[in-house]
Amino acid sequence: MANFRELDKKELTWRMDEAALGFDNTGSVEASEGTLGQKRALDALEFGLGIKSFGYNLYVMGQPGTGKSSTVKRVLELKSKEGPGPQDWMYVMDFKEPDKPYIIGLPRGKGCELSADMDVLIEQLKKAIPKVFEGEEFERKREELFTVHNRETNDVLEGLGKDAQKRGFSMERTSHGVAIVPKKKDGKLMSQEEFEQQEPYVKQMIEEQGGQLQGRLGEAMRRIRDMEKGLSEKLRELNREFGDSAAGHFIGDLIVKYKEYPKVKEYFEQVREDILEHLDDFKAQSQQGPPVPFMPQREPSFDRYKMNLLVDNCTAGGAPVVFETNPSYPNLFGRIEQRVQYGLATTDFTMIRPGALHKANGGYLVIDVMDLLRNPFAYDGLKRALKNREIAIEDALEQYRMMSIYTLKPQPVPLDVKVVLIGPPGVYYLLHALDEEYRKLFKVRVDFDTRIARDQRTVEAFAGSIAAKVREEGLLPFSRSGVARVVEYAARLASDKEKLTLRFLDILDLMREASYWAGLSGAGEVAGEHVERAIREWVYRASMIEDKIKEAIAEGVIIVDIAGGVVGQVNGLSVISLGGYSFGRPSRITARTYMGRGGMVNIEREVKMSGPIHDKGVLILNGYLGSKYAADKPLAFSASIAFEQSYEGVEGDSASSAELYALLSSLSGVPIRQGIAVTGSVNQLGEVQPIGGVNEKVEGYFEVCKTLGLTGDQGVMVPERNVRHLMLKDEVVNAVNEGRFHVWAVKDIDAGIELLTGMAAGLRRADGSYPEDTINRLVDERLYRMAREMAAFAREEHEAGRESERQAA
Numbered sequence: 001m002a003n004f005r006e007l008d009k010k011e012l013t014w015r016m017d018e019a020a021l022g023f024d025n026t027g028s029v030e031a032s033e034g035t036l037g038q039k040r041a042l043d044a045l046e047f048g049l050g051i052k053s054f055g056y057n058l059y060v061m062g063q064p065g066t067g068k069s070s071t072v073k074r075v076l077e078l079k080s081k082e083g084p085g086p087q088d089w090m091y092v093m094d095f096k097e098p099d100k101p102y103i104i105g106l107p108r109g110k111g112c113e114l115s116a117d118m119d120v121l122i123e124q125l126k127k128a129i130p131k132v133f134e135g136e137e138f139e140r141k142r143e144e145l146f147t148v149h150n151r152e153t154n155d156v157l158e159g160l161g162k163d164a165q166k167r168g169f170s171m172e173r174t175s176h177g178v179a180i181v182p183k184k185k186d187g188k189l190m191s192q193e194e195f196e197q198q199e200p201y202v203k204q205m206i207e208e209q210g211g212q213l214q215g216r217l218g219e220a221m222r223r224i225r226d227m228e229k230g231l232s233e234k235l236r237e238l239n240r241e242f243g244d245s246a247a248g249h250f251i252g253d254l255i256v257k258y259k260e261y262p263k264v265k266e267y268f269e270q271v272r273e274d275i276l277e278h279l280d281d282f283k284a285q286s287q288q289g290p291p292v293p294f295m296p297q298r299e300p301s302f303d304r305y306k307m308n309l310l311v312d313n314c315t316a317g318g319a320p321v322v323f324e325t326n327p328s329y330p331n332l333f334g335r336i337e338q339r340v341q342y343g344l345a346t347t348d349f350t351m352i353r354p355g356a357l358h359k360a361n362g363g364y365l366v367i368d369v370m371d372l373l374r375n376p377f378a379y380d381g382l383k384r385a386l387k388n389r390e391i392a393i394e395d396a397l398e399q400y401r402m403m404s405i406y407t408l409k410p411q412p413v414p415l416d417v418k419v420v421l422i423g424p425p426g427v428y429y430l431l432h433a434l435d436e437e438y439r440k441l442f443k444v445r446v447d448f449d450t451r452i453a454r455d456q457r458t459v460e461a462f463a464g465s466i467a468a469k470v471r472e473e474g475l476l477p478f479s480r481s482g483v484a485r486v487v488e489y490a491a492r493l494a495s496d497k498e499k500l501t502l503r504f505l506d507i508l509d510l511m512r513e514a515s516y517w518a519g520l521s522g523a524g525e526v527a528g529e530h531v532e533r534a535i536r537e538w539v540y541r542a543s544m545i546e547d548k549i550k551e552a553i554a555e556g557v558i559i560v561d562i563a564g565g566v567v568g569q570v571n572g573l574s575v576i577s578l579g580g581y582s583f584g585r586p587s588r589i590t591a592r593t594y595m596g597r598g599g600m601v602n603i604e605r606e607v608k609m610s611g612p613i614h615d616k617g618v619l620i621l622n623g624y625l626g627s628k629y630a631a632d633k634p635l636a637f638s639a640s641i642a643f644e645q646s647y648e649g650v651e652g653d654s655a656s657s658a659e660l661y662a663l664l665s666s667l668s669g670v671p672i673r674q675g676i677a678v679t680g681s682v683n684q685l686g687e688v689q690p691i692g693g694v695n696e697k698v699e700g701y702f703e704v705c706k707t708l709g710l711t712g713d714q715g716v717m718v719p720e721r722n723v724r725h726l727m728l729k730d731e732v733v734n735a736v737n738e739g740r741f742h743v744w745a746v747k748d749i750d751a752g753i754e755l756l757t758g759m760a761a762g763l764r765r766a767d768g769s770y771p772e773d774t775i776n777r778l779v780d781e782r783l784y785r786m787a788r789e790m791a792a793f794a795r796e797e798h799e800a801g802r803e804s805e806r807q808a809a
Contacts, residue, residue: 003751004717007743012728012736014497016484020456021463025477025525032464035071037452037502045072048444049079049364049418055443057386057419059369061428062448065505068422069366071448073323076364076420080319086362089413090115091308091349092267095274101308101349102411104263112314114264115307117254122302125247125275129282132246133239141238149231156220163216167209171217178221180213182206243279247272271305303350310334310354310413311361319363324356327367328375332356332382334393336408352410357382357391360417369423382419386441389415451499454491462487462500469508475515481528486510489535492727495695510534542581546700549585550707558645560586562708565671568592570756572643572658573679573701573716575693582693584700586677588644589655591662595786595793596638616653621660623684624749628776629783631768636790637783639663653681654691660749661756668778670757675714676744677701678752680722686749690721695728702732702741710735715742717752750776 023029035042041062048058060068088111091101106114132138157178161171164180170189172181182190195203251272258264275282281300313320324331334355338345356365372379377396385391390412398405421442428445431438452458463483470478478486489510493501501507511526513534518526552558560571572589575582618641626635641659658678665672679697680688698716705714718726723745735741746752750761753775762774770777 003720003747004744004755007723007726007736007745009733009737011723011745012726012733012743013730014488014491014727016459016487018480018484020459021480021483023463023480025479026463026467026470026483027477029463029467031468031471032461033074033468035067035074036461036465036504037458037500038067038071038448041071041446041448042075044444044446045075048420048446049075051444054389055386055441057442058421058444058446059428059431059442060420060422060446060448061425063424063450063503065503066448066450067502067504068448072366072420072422073321076321076366080321080363082318084362085109085318086311086313086320088112088309088313089311089354089358089361091310091352091410093304093349095270095304098304099406100409100411101352102263103310103413104261104267105414106261106264108313110261111307111309112312114258115309117257118305118307121250121254122305124250125282126302128246128250129243129275129279132242133279133283138238138242142235145231145234145238149227152227153224156223160213160216160220164213167213168206169210169213178217180210180217182210239279240276243276243282244272247275251275274304303348306350308350308352310352311358320360321364321366322356322360323366325368325371326375327356327372327378327382329377329381329396330355332378333385333391334358336393336395336410347408349408349410352393352408355391355393357385357415357417358413361391361413362416364418364420366420366422369421369427372421373427383437383441385415386417386419387437388412391415448502450502451494451496452502454498454500458500459487462490465504466507466511469504469511470515473508473512473515475511476518476524476526478511478514478526479528482514482526482531485528485531486514488727489531492695495692495725495727497724497727510538513538539581542579543583545576545578546581546583546585546703550703553704554707559588560704560708561588561674562705562714563711564674566674567669567671568662568666569674570658570662570665570672571674571677571701572655573677573697574655575696575700582696584693584697586701586704587646587655589641589658589662590644591639591641591659591666593637593639593663593666593782595636595789597636597790618656618659620653620656620682620684621663624660624682624686625663627684628686629780633784633787635783636787637667639666654679654693656680657682657688657749657752661753664749664753664775664779665757667782668757668775669782670759670775670778672756673713673758675705675711676756677714677716678756679716680719680746680752682749688719688746688748688752690719690725694718694722694725698726698728698743699732702735705741710740712740715744717744717746717755720745720747 041060045058045060048056060072062068085108087105088108090104090106090111092104094100094102104114157171164171168183170181170183172179172189182195184190184194195206198206251268255265255268258268281302332355334357335353336347337351337353338347339351340346356367367382372382381396392412393410395405395407419442425447431442466478466483466486469475486507487500490500490507491497493503493506510531514526514531517533517537518530521530523530549558553560561569562571568591570589571586573584573586575584629635641662643655657680660682661672661678677697679691679694681691682688698718701714701716705711726743728743732741736743744755746755750763753759754761757775760771760774762770762776764770764776770780
């Protein structure tokens with residue numbers, strides 16, 4: 001009994017029973033807000049977000065359109081409400097090392113409160129400090145200090161002056177200080193000329209006395225300078241005392257208020273000390289000098305007391321969820337901005353800006369992995385931050401500059417974040433294989449499926465998802481027939497009667513377009529006809545290249561035979577995918593066999609137009625032929641196989657059965673029916689294996705036959721294991737039902753060759769031979785003759801060679 005059969009209408013597609021839908025339109029359907037058919041992914045997502053151990057960040061992967069991003073967003077929105085509120089983070093000046101601002105973390109809401117308190121403090125001090133220094137008490141104590149200082153200074157100078165008077169000298173103040181000048185007997189000062197006119201012994205006495213007095217004057221001036229230093233120190237202490245009396249209680253109140261936070265207390269102690277060291281800035285508020293044209297007026301700056309509230313969670317609730325759509329290095333890790341004034345670039349700690357990691361700290365950061373890898377330094381920086389558990393704001397280009405540029409070195413921010421990468425499976429496997437650090441940091445794999453088993457429960461859930469999308473997108477309601485057609489389309493995209501696709505991006509596109517066509521026709525709801533029109537219109541917009549190929553076939557530019565029989569030639573089927581649209585096209589596969597020892601020559605492989613999978617399929621044919629026909633003789637033949645008029649690369653093994661049929665036809669001399677196209681791979685046992693794109697291949701050949709003229713003898717031979725994958729369009733199903741086209745399912749090569757040639761394949765008998773008038777018998781005999789002829793030819797060559805040697809001797 002042949003292992004092939006013609007398929008009936010029910011096997012070619014699946015059509016949904018609209019009566020199984022218990023509603024009139026989606027307006028009465030409860031919307032399904034959850035994620036359909038992704039239990040494995042949802043469980044993995046819940047685990048990854050729940051576990052707190054180091055390195056359990058997530059990689060969410062799957063095909064485009066499976067709802068990865070929307071599911072992650074929905075789950076995180078719910079998850080974020082469970083966690084505690086994130087901290088506020090602020091940078092403040094380190095007054096000991098101003099270029100290294102340090103970070104303060106406070107519970108949610110305390111950051112903006114502290115920042116506001118600091119602003120109020122400075123405003124209070126601007127008023128309180130000048131007031132205390134303008135008071136009578138300060139002026140009185142200040143005058144006392146100066147009075148005591150002046151008295152002590154005068155006492156020193158007065159004592160020295162009296163001694164000078166006794167010795168005939170006078171202390172005179174000059175522009176250069178105090179000088180000792182000798183006097184004459186009349187009490188007047190002696191000039192230099194008069195001094196020179198004195199007797200030598202008088203001059204000597206005056207010089208000796210003057211030198212002694214000058215030494216004492218020097219000692220007195222040193223005492224006076226020490227006294228001035230003492231005065232300065234006393235004035236400084238007086239300033240600090242009064243400054244502290246004005247500022248201390250304000251700062252003290254804040255220290256008490258924030259006593260639970262040691263870093264805040266330490267900061268306020270530094271602020272107190274800095275204010276006392278810069279009291280003149282506060283006192284100078286009302287001391288404005290005359291303006292200088294074209295020069296900026298220097299105002300006392302209090303920016304150093306500001307708080308740079310880097311992350312303000314005062315109004316946030318729950319853990320933050322940040323979707324970073326442009327994960328560049330600065331956008332992830334923050335930046336230090338600069339201002340340019342008069343040609344000079346300056347910066348300070350108030351110009352530190354946060355990145356996505358700062359905003360997501362204490363919560364979740366979601367990044368598209370392809371965007372991350374496209375940005376220089378971003379991926380390595382993210383791994384470093386996760387590994388060190390801190391966010392360092394650095395200049396990524398610093399290591400590449402010829403000269404270092406002075407900038408701030410902010411203290412790193414402690415990091416506690418769960419990172420969720422979203423991307424394709426290929427990138428996950430590549431990173432996992434090549435990056436050891438990646439394996440340590442992203443331990444949770446969340447894998448989104450593309451299909452779900454079809455049953456009544458999943459169909460109802462699918463209808464609920466359709467209803468949810470209708471309301472979310474503001475589409476016209478879908479009628480029962482409209483929902484049925486969408487579900488059928490989901491099965492078509494899944495290429496399986498028993499499954500539905502989970503690529504809701506494609507489903508949603510269909511729904512939008514169907515709603516458009518329904519609205520254009522004036523309908524109040526989307527019916528099945530509108531869904532079918534949306535599919536037709538989309539195919540029409542995308543199928544220009546397919547139409548051009550059919551046109552070339554109709555004109556005979558591309559040669560395709562769909563009638564008669566030809567030895568060593570068969571129509572194979574391939575799929576072309578361009579811009580999201582796939583279609584099938586037939587290709588003539590020819591085989592030529594002849595005596596020789598070269599084996600099979602794959603012309604595509606020889607000219608490097610085939611891929612490794614296709615080459616493997618061709619090499620498998622050797623194994624099949626050897627096991628089938630070489631038990632009692634060697635295979636002594638050569639063969640060439642080619643895809644005729646193939647001008648592009650060939651990949652995949654779905655044509656290997658067609659290539660084998662062409663070989664068997666060439667070896668047996670029995671023609672193959674050209675009206676039947678073939679698809680399916682083959683193994684060394686002769687079993688026909690399933691392939692992908694079966695619907696596109698069948699429909700593509702049908703379109704060609706329709707273009708050239710349907711005769712009722714044409715059809716497609718598919719693997720038996722692909723029957724469940726058939727979801728053919730109505731036009732093909734109706735043609736099969738009317739006998740104008742056929743679809744056969746085959747299990748093995750023997751079944752296929754019988755269908756293609758109309759001759760029995762023939763089973764091997766106990767003696768190893770095949771029955772008369774069978775394909776296998778003809779192939780076996782041809783190979784036997786080739787082996788004998790090759791052996792005879794070899795003997796003749798050997799004898800001729802020996803004869804030549806004898807003659808030469």
